[in-house]
Amino acid sequence: MTTIVVIAKECLPGRVKTRLHPPLSLEQAAELAAASLDDTLGALAALPATRRILAFDGVNAPLAAAGYEILPQVEGTLDLRLAAVFDACEGPTLLVGMDTPQITSALLEPVFTDWTDDVDAWFGFANDGGFWALALNDPAAAQIRGAQIRGDLIRGVPMSRDDTGALQLKRLTDAGLRVNLLPTLTDVDSIDDAHRVAGIAPTGGFAAALAAMMAPSTKDGRR
Incomplete structure (x- = not known):
């Protein structure tokens, strides 16, 4: 009984x-972001979630x-918006961002197959120092100290x-959670990140969209 939230x-x-602007136009950057989100949703489709948000x-x-x-996301800073997601969900909940289109169902399969009684949370670092995935069990099961609801974490x-x-990982471990780590992934922040991710996942929609944008233009402006 696991909920996936994107x-x-x-x-x-x-x-x-x-x-990504420049070298991409703002329109191209938005198109690439849409491809990233579509690839993310596509990878998650194979996972046996009982609820998808x-x-x-x-x-x-x-x-x-x-x-x-x-x-709908609540108003406020990102920490408040993420916290509200977990407050709105019951049972084991996996939160995934939209900026790591190289994810695969295999990377996240342990959350669904290896969530044993001695694991309270799963956490995936991003290469820029942030994180791309966070999964939390029920507060009662995790025996969270000082957090009445999961959003407080x-x-x-x-x-x-x-x-x-x-800092987020420290917050989890300081609360007494036993955390398993997922692989570190590249968050697409720059054009170099975009090329790196396209190389990791060359068959995805993200890679195809980027390749089309980077194709040389002909003299009449067509690619």
């Missing part, structure tokens, strides 16, 4: 992946999220820093 923004120009900041959810419950952790992942 936290995502609507992929509109100027709202997502703005650090898109924690969404936007109006028009992607077609790839068909079958997902849409949970996230509120107040500073986000979007190069030590965010380390």
